[in-house]
Amino acid sequence: MTPTLFGRWQTRLLLLATVGVLITLPFSLGIIGPGASSEFFWILGYIALFGFIWDILYNYLQKFRWDRDWPGAFQLFAGIWEAIFMACVVKFLGLPNVPRELPLNGFIFHYSLVWLGVYIASQTLMRILFPRWRFKGGQWL
Amino acid sequence: MNSAPLRIQLSWDTPATGERREPTLAIPIALGRDFNAMPAQIQGRPVSRMVLNSLEVSRFHVLIDTDSGALVVIDQNSRNGTFVNGQRVATNGRTLLANGDSLQIGPYQIAIAFGARTQLSAASRNSQIFFNPNTGLPDPNPPPPLPVATTTHNFPPPLFQTLEVAVQDLHATGLPVEEVDYATVGAGLGSFVWADLLRISGVKSSQIAALGIAPQPYSRYKQLCLNSQIPLHERLRSNSDSCPDNIWGWPSYAVREAWHNAVRGHWGTALGYLWQVFAEPTFAQTYTPRAENVFASLDREVKRIGWEQMFRYGSVRAIRKTTDGRYAIAYSRTTTGYRNHAFLVAPYVHLATGYPAIKFLPDLQAYREKTQDFKSVVNAYEPHDHVYQHLEQYGGTVMIRGRGIVASRIVQRVYEARLRNSNIRLVHLMRSPKPQGNKFGTSQRRVEHHYEFQPFNWPKACWSGELREMLEKADPNERQRLIADWGGTTTALRHDWQWIVEQGLKLGWYKIEFGEVERVEREPSGIITYIQEKNFKGQIRLEADFIIDATGLDAKVTASPLLNDLVTHYNLPLNPLGRLSVSNDFELVEMRASRGQMYAAGAITLGGSYAAVDSFLGLQYAALRAVDAMTTNKASGIRRLNGLSSLLQWGKWVANKSP
Numbered sequence: 001m002t003p004t005l006f007g008r009w010q011t012r013l014l015l016l017a018t019v020g021v022l023i024t025l026p027f028s029l030g031i032i033g034p035g036a037s038s039e040f041f042w043i044l045g046y047i048a049l050f051g052f053i054w055d056i057l058y059n060y061l062q063k064f065r066w067d068r069d070w071p072g073a074f075q076l077f078a079g080i081w082e083a084i085f086m087a088c089v090v091k092f093l094g095l096p097n098v099p100r101e102l103p104l105n106g107f108i109f110h111y112s113l114v115w116l117g118v119y120i121a122s123q124t125l126m127r128i129l130f131p132r133w134r135f136k137g138g139q140w141l
Numbered sequence: 142m143n144s145a146p147l148r149i150q151l152s153w154d155t156p157a158t159g160e161r162r163e164p165t166l167a168i169p170i171a172l173g174r175d176f177n178a179m180p181a182q183i184q185g186r187p188v189s190r191m192v193l194n195s196l197e198v199s200r201f202h203v204l205i206d207t208d209s210g211a212l213v214v215i216d217q218n219s220r221n222g223t224f225v226n227g228q229r230v231a232t233n234g235r236t237l238l239a240n241g242d243s244l245q246i247g248p249y250q251i252a253i254a255f256g257a258r259t260q261l262s263a264a265s266r267n268s269q270i271f272f273n274p275n276t277g278l279p280d281p282n283p284p285p286p287l288p289v290a291t292t293t294h295n296f297p298p299p300l301f302q303t304l305e306v307a308v309q310d311l312h313a314t315g316l317p318v319e320e321v322d323y324a325t326v327g328a329g330l331g332s333f334v335w336a337d338l339l340r341i342s343g344v345k346s347s348q349i350a351a352l353g354i355a356p357q358p359y360s361r362y363k364q365l366c367l368n369s370q371i372p373l374h375e376r377l378r379s380n381s382d383s384c385p386d387n388i389w390g391w392p393s394y395a396v397r398e399a400w401h402n403a404v405r406g407h408w409g410t411a412l413g414y415l416w417q418v419f420a421e422p423t424f425a426q427t428y429t430p431r432a433e434n435v436f437a438s439l440d441r442e443v444k445r446i447g448w449e450q451m452f453r454y455g456s457v458r459a460i461r462k463t464t465d466g467r468y469a470i471a472y473s474r475t476t477t478g479y480r481n482h483a484f485l486v487a488p489y490v491h492l493a494t495g496y497p498a499i500k501f502l503p504d505l506q507a508y509r510e511k512t513q514d515f516k517s518v519v520n521a522y523e524p525h526d527h528v529y530q531h532l533e534q535y536g537g538t539v540m541i542r543g544r545g546i547v548a549s550r551i552v553q554r555v556y557e558a559r560l561r562n563s564n565i566r567l568v569h570l571m572r573s574p575k576p577q578g579n580k581f582g583t584s585q586r587r588v589e590h591h592y593e594f595q596p597f598n599w600p601k602a603c604w605s606g607e608l609r610e611m612l613e614k615a616d617p618n619e620r621q622r623l624i625a626d627w628g629g630t631t632t633a634l635r636h637d638w639q640w641i642v643e644q645g646l647k648l649g650w651y652k653i654e655f656g657e658v659e660r661v662e663r664e665p666s667g668i669i670t671y672i673q674e675k676n677f678k679g680q681i682r683l684e685a686d687f688i689i690d691a692t693g694l695d696a697k698v699t700a701s702p703l704l705n706d707l708v709t710h711y712n713l714p715l716n717p718l719g720r721l722s723v724s725n726d727f728e729l730v731e732m733r734a735s736r737g738q739m740y741a742a743g744a745i746t747l748g749g750s751y752a753a754v755d756s757f758l759g760l761q762y763a764a765l766r767a768v769d770a771m772t773t774n775k776a777s778g779i780r781r782l783n784g785l786s787s788l789l790q791w792g793k794w795v796a797n798k799s800p
Contacts, residue, residue, distance in 0.1 A: 002606030066584040066595070068602030072419040127389045128791045129784045132769075134382070134390060135762050137606045 001070045007138025008055040015118040016048045023117045034106035042097040079115045156248040156625040158718045159695045175200035195625045197221045197247030212238040227574035241673040243573030250573045252657045268506035269498035277354050277361050279523050296482045297459045297471035307464045317483040321350045322777045324487035328353020331493025331743040334760040338768050340800045341790045343780040346447035352455045369521045369547050370554040373433040381418050381428045383758035386442035394430035427596040466735030488737030496694045496744045497701035508661040521547045521691040528687045529558050536564030540685035543692035545630040556641045567651045581626045595631040603752040613750040698745050718748030725750045726770035727763045740767040
C-alpha cells in the first residue's frame with residue numbers, strides 16, 4: 001500500500017461503513033459475541049473517528065520511509081495500537097454510550113474480525129469494484 | 142604543489158535521464174540549484190555558474206576555485222554536504238581537488254578532469270545501439286534507418302510531406318487502406334495493456350488494430366530479459382500487484398504462486414509468498430514474479446481478448462493527420478522477398494514503441510568502431526551468452542560497467558559460471574564511490590558496497606501514492622528536480638545478491654574499482670581499460686577478457702526515426718528530458734484532431750506528470766488515464782468502467798471468457 005492521507009480517510013470510512021457494519025450487525029443482534037448490544041456500533045464509530053486522527057500520524061511517519069509505502073505489517077501494528085488505545089480510553093476515561101464494564105474478550109473478538117474483514121476487503125474487493133482506487137493512493141471518490 | 146589549470150572539465154550523467162554532460166568551464170566555478178543565488182563575480186573574476194536541479198543541492202552549494210595555486214572545492218554551508226572521493230568536505234570547509242577526483246553533490250556524481258579528457262566526437266558521446274526495425278532486437282549494425290517520410294521507394298508516398306493527407310488520396314495510391322476506431326503502434330506490452338483495457342471497457346476486437354513486428358506482445362521484453370541474463374525461471378523486478386494481464390491486480394502474482402503451491406501441498410512455500418507481500422519490504426524481501434509466470438499469464442490474456450485479431454504485422458514508417466480529422470499510419474509489411482505497404486486510418490492512435498535505443502558507453506563504442514570486435518565488448522542487453530560459455534570453459538576476467546539491476550544480475554550470472562570454473566574473476570568498474578544514498582525530505586535510500594537499493598526502479602509511491610500526486614502537481618522545472626531526486630541507478634535488495642557480493646569481495650574474485658575511463662584498447666594481454674590518472678599515481682590499466690556494459694536502456698525520442706519524423710513534421714514540443722510532451726492523461730495535445738486524439742505510453746513519455754511510465758503498473762496507469770479521457774471524449778464503443786461493469790469484467794477474467 002502507498003496511501004495518501006485522503007486515501008487513508010476515504011478507505012477507512014468506506015470500509016468501516018460497509019464491511020465494518022456487516023460484521024458488527026451479528027454482534028449487536030447477539031448472534032455472536034457476548035450478547036445483544038448497541039455498544040458495538042458505537043465502538044465502530046469511535047474507531048472511525050479516532051482513526052481520522054491516527055491517519056494523520058501514520059501519514060507523517062510514512063514520510064520517513066524512502067518508498068513512502070505502508071506495508072501490510074504496519075497496518076497490523078496500527079490496528080493493534082488502535083485497539084489498545086480504544087480499550088484504555090473505554091476502561092479508564094469512558095466514552096459516551098460504551099459502558100466501562102465492556103467485556104474485553106468480546107471487544108477483542110469483534111475488533112479483530114472487523115480489522116480482518118477490512119484488511120481482506122481492501123486487498124481484494126476494493127480493487128475489483130474500484131479499479132482506479134489502487135492507482136490513486138486509496139481514494140475511491 | 143601543482144599549479145591549477147584555468148579551465149577544468151566537469152562530467153556527469155544527468156540523474157533524471159542518464160544523459161552525459163561534459164562542460165569545460167573557467168575557474169572559479171559555482172555549483173548550485175539556483176542560478177541567481179550564485180555570485181556572478183568573485184574578486185572581479187567572472188564565475189562560471191552551473192545549475193544542478195535537485196532539492197538535495199543547496200541554492201549555492203559549492204565553489205571550485207584556486208587557492209595558493211592549487212585547485213580547491215569550498216562548501217558553501219550546504220545542507221546535505223559535499224563529498225570528494227566519498228569523503229565529506231566539512232561544512233564551509235575546503236578540500237584540494239586533483240585530476241580524476243569525483244565530487245558528489247546530492248544525486249550528481251561529477252568527475253573532475255584537468256583539460257579536455259577524451260577525444261570522443263560529440264556524436265559518440267551519447268552513443269547508442271539501435272533496435273533493428275525488422276527484427277525488433279538490438280543490433281550494433283542495423284540497416285540505415287528507413288522509416289522517414291522522405292525516403293526512396295516512394296513509400297510513404299509524397300503526399301505524406303503535407304500536414305494533412307486526404308483519405309481518398311491514400312486510396313488513390315492503390316495500396317490497401319484499412320479503417321479502424323483504435324490503432325496502437327508498437328504492439329508490445331504498452332499496446333497490449335491499452336488494448337486490454339479498451340476491450341474490458343466494451344470495445345470490440347474488430348475496432349482495434351495493433352501494429353508491430355512480433356505477434357507476442359512480450360516478445361521484445363522477453364528477449365531483453367533473456368539477453369540481460371534473466372532466464373525464464375528467474376524473477377523480474379516487478380511488484381506482485383503489477384499484472385499486465387489483469388487491470389485489478391487481483392489475484393496478484395504472489396497470490397497465484399501461493400495458490401499454485403498450496404494445491405500441490407507445498408504449504409510452507411505458499412505461506413512464504415503471502416508473508417512476503419504482507420511484510421515487504423521492511424520485514425521480508427520484496428516479492429517479485431517469475432518471468433515465465435508473467436509470460437504465461439499474458440498468453441492467457443492474449444487469447445481471451447482476441448489479440449491475434451487485433452495484431453497486424455508491420456513496421457510503421459510515418460503518421461499524419463488526415464483532412465477529415467483522423468490519423469493515417471503508413472506501414473511496411475515487407476518481408477524478405479517482396480515489398481508490401483499499407484495504410485491504417487483511425488481517429489484514436491496510441492504510441493507505445495518502447496525504448497528507442499540502448500545506451501552504450503562512448504569509450505566502448507569507440508573501441509568497437511576501431512576494432513570491429515563485437516564479441517568481447519558487449520552491452521548487457523545484446524545477446525552475449527558466448528561470454529559465459531567461454532568463461533565456464535576457459536576461465537578469464539570479465540569487467541562490468543554500471544551498477545544497476547542489470548549489473549547485479551550479471552554478477553549473479555558470473556557467480557554461477559564460477560561454480561563451474563573457479564578461474565573466473567570479476568572487475569566492477571564504477572565511475573565514482575557512492576558514499577550515501579539519495580535523500581528526499583526526511584528519508585534516505587540505502588547504500589551498501591556502492592550499490593544503491595530500492596525495490597523497484599522508482600520509490601514505490603511514484604506509482605500511486607504521495608509521490609505520484611506530488612509529481613502531477615509540480616511544474617515542469619520541479620518535475621525535473623523530483624525525477625532527479627527519486628531516480629538514479631538502483632538495484633534490488635536481494636539476499637542472494639548481497640551474499641554473492643560479500644563472498645566475492647572477501648574471497649577476492651570480485652573487485653570494485655573506481656575511475657573515469659580514458660580509452661579502451663585491444664592489446665596482446667587482453668582488452669585494456671585505461672583509467673584517468675588520479676593524484677599523480679600514474680596511469681591505471683585494468684585488464685579483462687570481456688567487458689559488459691550494464692548501464693541501461695535509455696534514449697531520447699529523437700533516436701527513433703518514426704517519432705523523430707512525427708516531432709519534426711508537426712513541430713511537437715518535447716519535455717525537458719527530451720521525451721514526448723504529454724498531458725496528465727498521456728495525450729499528445731498538439732496532435733489533437735477534430736475527430737480524434739493521439740496518446741502515448743511507456744519510456745517515450747518520461748519527464749511528464751508520471752515517473753514510473755516504464756513498468757507494468759505504469760502502463761496500466763497510462764491506459765486507465767487515456768481510456769477515461771477517451772470515454773469523456775465519447776470515443777466509439779467505450780463504456781466507463783464502473784463498480785458493476787468492473788465486477789462483471791473481473792468475473793469474465795476469472796472464467797477466462799472473452800470480455
